[in-house]
Amino acid sequence: MLPNTLAQEMPRALQHLLAREEQTDMTTLPRRSFLKLAGAGGLALGLYPSLASAQAPAAAGLKPFEQPTAFVQIAANGDVTVTINRLEFGQGVQTALPMILAEELDADWAKVRSKHGSNNPAYADPLFGMHLTGGSTAIKHSYTQYRELGARARAMLLTAAAARWNVDVKTLRTQAGWVLGSGGRKASYGELAEAAMSQPVPEKVTLKNPKDFRIIGKPTTRLDAKAKSSGRQNFGIDVQLPGQLTAVIARPPVFGAKIASLEDGAARAVPGVKTVLRVPLDRGAEGVAVVAEGYWQAKLGRDALKLQWDTSGVEKVDSEKQLAQYRELAGQAGPRHFDADMAPLANAPHTLEAEFVFPYLAHAPMEPLNCTVQIGDNGAELWVGSQMPGLDGMAAARVLGFKPEQIKVNVQTAGGGFGRRAIATSDYVVEACTIAKATRAAGFNVPVRTLWSREDDIKGGYYRPMHLHRARIGFNAQGQVLAWDHTLVGQSIISGTFFEGMMVKNGIDATAIEGMREPYPLPMRLTVHHPKQNVPVLWWRSVGSTHTAYVMETLIDEIARATKQDPVAYRMKLIGDKHPRHRAALQLAVEKSSYGKKALPQGRAWGVAVHESFSTVVAYVVEASVKEGKPVLHRVTAGVHCNLAVNPRTVEAQIQGAALMGLATCLPGAAITLKDGEVQQSNFGDYAVPRITDMPQITVHVVPSADAPTGMGEPGLPPLAPAFANAIARLTGKTPRELPFKLA
Template identity: 90%
Template sequence: MLPTTLAQEMPRALQHLLARDEQTDMTALPRRSFLKLAGAGGLALGVYPGLATAQPAAAAGLKPTEQPSAFVQIATDGEVTVTVNRLEFGQGVQTALPMILAEELDADWSKVRSQHGTNNPAYADPLFGMHLTGGSNSIKNSYTQYRELGARARAMLLAAAAMRWNVDVQSLRTQAGWVLGPGGRKAGYGELAEAAMTQPVPEKVTLKNPKDFRIIGKPTGRLDAKAKSSGQQNFGIDVRQPGQLTAVIARPPVFGAKLASVDDSAARAVPGVKAVLRVPLDRGAEGVAVIAEGYWPAKQGRDALKLQWDTSNVEKVDSERQLAQYRQMAQESGPRHFDADMGPLAGAPKQIEAEFVFPYLAHAPMEPLNCTVLISDQGAELWVGSQMPGLDGMAAARVLGLKPEQIKVHVQAAGGGFGRRAIPSSEYVVEACTIAKAARTAGLNVPVRTLWSREDDIKGGYYRPMHLHRARIGFDEKGKVLAWDHVVVGQSILAGSVFEAFQVKNGIDATAVEGLREPYPIPMRLTVHHPKLNVPVLWWRSVGSTHTAYVMETLIDEIARATKQDPVAYRLKLIGDKHPRHRAALQLAVEKSGYGNKALPRGRAWGVAVHESFSTVVAYVVEASVKDGQPVLHRVTAGVHCNLVVNPRTVEAQVQGAALMGLSMCLPGAAITLKDGEVQQSNFGDYAVPRITDMPQIAVHVVPSTDAPTGMGEPGLPPLAPAFANAIARLTGKTPRELPFKLA
């Protein structure tokens, strides 16, 4: 039978059907004991809590992020559990980071497991000093960190073996989970773990030469693959605590609106509903939380509410009026990011004038937002798939009137995020804590899970901002750009956030202009306007490059066509020798695709684009056609320069997923629009996402390198849409200047 709490999540009709079949047993399998090892700051190098008698002596010069005790636990049977300091939401860090640590630890990979960390300071980004999964920085920023953690743990194991055998540590070596000594001596890591804990943590360690790697760089199956493919993986939405209740929120139709009146009598009468509470929401809004024994009764209770909203004091954004406003702003003077001389523009022999429009985009992760909160007399615990657990923990402390150290955030695997689970305002975590606090005041001293529906998620805000670009370009017959006058209009995603101080300069949000101009040596004047509107905005996978790459790469292609030059040759000429990684990625994609060396089927055309974001360069060569007035993407060949690759399978999967998400920007219906302040889309029926039939063939090729790795979570997205658009332009003679594509 289904557990009671699971059954209550379902509509009653389904509950009755399930009740007929008593043979059904969907109870989740218990977790293995090694996943119950001590958490952050707990037991180093092994052993279960009851077996440990000592703690390692921490090196005085090491930060919490450098101490093995928070990251490595070795059980008595030799199983190694690596704690990851990032959120796993599909990008593969729960495999790649353990691979890095296990390489220097010299562990037996078959015995390596992984688990999430918490908001403990040890799990902050070692470079940024805050808890963060974003900016494609997980491997980039923690590569050396995890190597050193593994090397320190290995050194402590060697020291323990040397003491046991009374030999010089230099006479010992390690191999796949064993310490080997003179005279055939041999001891497993599990045997040595407790003794190793008493050894000092070395401050300085010697790392392996990359030529000696046996784990890093090898195609490796993901540690969570079996759980995910068999339906046993637990996500934040699956959290079940004793006595847990579920809350859903009735939200205003216009952002920031308040309640005029509430009739909750029908909602309170729904079986399973425990409380109906009026609560403050994000951005000054109000809402009504319905708390019940499961999602289904909570939703039924919400549907039964009779609410009237006061929208009189909030701006009602309308997409058509907004576009007109942006066009007007684009004609005005404003802050300058680049300020080249535009004198040559008027006399240029060839010119292009272009306007580009990009809509709001929802993140729409497969797992909607959720957060479970348990308040006690000692503090509070949160279970949430958070990209910024430290920031979320501090926000929870403020709401609950607690000290930050009284909050423990249990980071849960998340079913996607794309930026939506990293909110400077901690909006959905704050709401969950507000509801849990109100429930406790109402006498419900139990964990409360606040859960968003798909409709809540699509309509709930924090979108990729709408942007308008305008460009006037003057160039000569050889394609030399003489002047490029460019204007960007769009909301700032960093204004008012903790990142504003160092990411907004001269009134310009750095994320809005990233990717413009580079790698091309062009004289550009770049003017930026950041209007303030009543629509909450946030980063979206690859951030500003979602629109800047499209503008740059389609305009570069237009110049090539206008001067009758091959688009690849023209790019390589512009890039020259100053950007060897761009050149290498582009040449690799061209070589592997057969571009210029094979004939395409009738009705197909090549499209090319190359872009750097988050220190990684991705080039695409695509094959596309137009069928029944609609663009079709058939084949994608990627050339990737991300320096050293930790796990080739992860890189391939990241590029495939990013390319598909890039394709999603092009499909009809892939836009969030507003009418009189209300979002018009609500679910996948009217907000398009790619289906399996949209997926092209994708081949991923990586430029070999031994340099320290750069990010791969986002860079595969930006160049896909412009490469696709450039192919369409070659077929139709017209570049799509608006996303999603409108060819009619």
């Protein structure tokens, strides 16, 4: 069974990989599940490279992720470098994780630095036992881990000082990078570091009382802020190795299509082009890789290719026809998740019927996908902004013909990802390794960087699935829901992956329905259909909550309006006392926004929504208007319950960014559509993202708490769109039923 605390979170993408025994401490995968995953595609922890550096004597039972020597390096000048076990791609873990460790280490924050880890087993998620940045788990799962790492390192420094001075360690204390003793004795961490590393690693450590924190909980400027704001930050796309070549790929216009004919003479004649390779691609497709001295030469070579594609053997999805198919499916019987009695619908005093349509969405990070591969005689190295470096390392080993322990994945800072850099197929890593191997076989024994263009990225698949929701609700004059009959249609992102056995039950993908009914005690019947489509799909920031929150929160608002109740008061009545974190977040947002207390400018209206995802509750109170037929979001007030905010400044930034991404789903052009199997969008000119002029004023308020932190990377996104829609509905009398909004 899952621990109670985790069971309460079900279902969450990537958060319930395995059933496990009841326990309260961090653990790795049970042996049986470990073997299943190893056979399914390679998450075998024991196959990763062993720690290269010498280890201090460890207490019996300590695991690699509990060893401070893998995470803390202290230089002679006192600089402390903390290795992070997650990918930094904008969410702030490059600062927050060092803050946690430095707190218990009692380090001088001014001397703390950070760096990325690798596919080393020490850097696996301590709860899942696999390398993962996803599911808003970075701080939540590593909070205790990094505190204990810092406390263990501090204890070793104290022991080293006690041995140097021949005193009882209990007479010593630490302060901001120094060990202090009686009589004015003191030694810097830098002086003691070498001796400390030879001390035994303590198994048990005492952690600080949160009231004594001096780093955790304080608004802190990010360690990477200066580099990023000055343009000096290096990302995976910036990797430059001696002799490095760059590859781009000509991809088929329809997913899974193959090459019918190829003429590459003109491409090979482009100055700087080194070779042209016909290569297998993801999902059985074929493509052509052009390898050159740089990106521009490779692109020109690709442009010069004369290609004809064979699309005869693959399904050609058409968005209009697909919607018609989904509507037909929604009228059919199917697997059920909730199965309440629907008899009260027949005699309900009031009924509400609604259909919602959500399009495919591209991840569209600012840094397109890339991976650099250097192959040697006895192994290979990868430089990539990976959310799953262990999985990607295993995939690289299979392609390159090496053992997993012969692959080193150097995790690079990434310019966004939103789930696209965590994929079970390791598609872009496999392609990069395939091309590097073929380039080496062609006589070029050099590193090869495979780089996607923006157009490749937008057209390249693995989208947030298209969904259709249909609801029929019966309720009385007091707003009591008597029966809620709901159908959801959309592709499964889990089916066909090694997560399927754990996250698809009764034919229902747990990630598709997360957020349905919660936190309201509603008598719901939920029917789910997962049609197969020739469109690759994947989790997208906040996963199922991207559509379920919208459906739930707009329908709840409609019932409140239909029964002439204030939407905040109605929600509070439904929530009751069973969800105090929801109440606290909503109350905070209402209070700080002056909802209902101040008069809004003419033409503006309030909108409200609250939603929990990844164990964090976010409530929004917004002000919006409609100008010349277009919806405008003016002001957003957020109430956030994420338990302890390790770095309030990062929490604020995460909410601002997630709210903007949520706004993006509402704006015209925010949709991926297909015609005859081809994606019709290609760049930001026809796949809209918000501009600076779209950014509303956002204020963020966090409910005070000393409880262990919950996730923050994704929870700010889901409630923004429904809050915006509810404001629009109050102005127009009609709730937008389709995203992006279509008001005409």
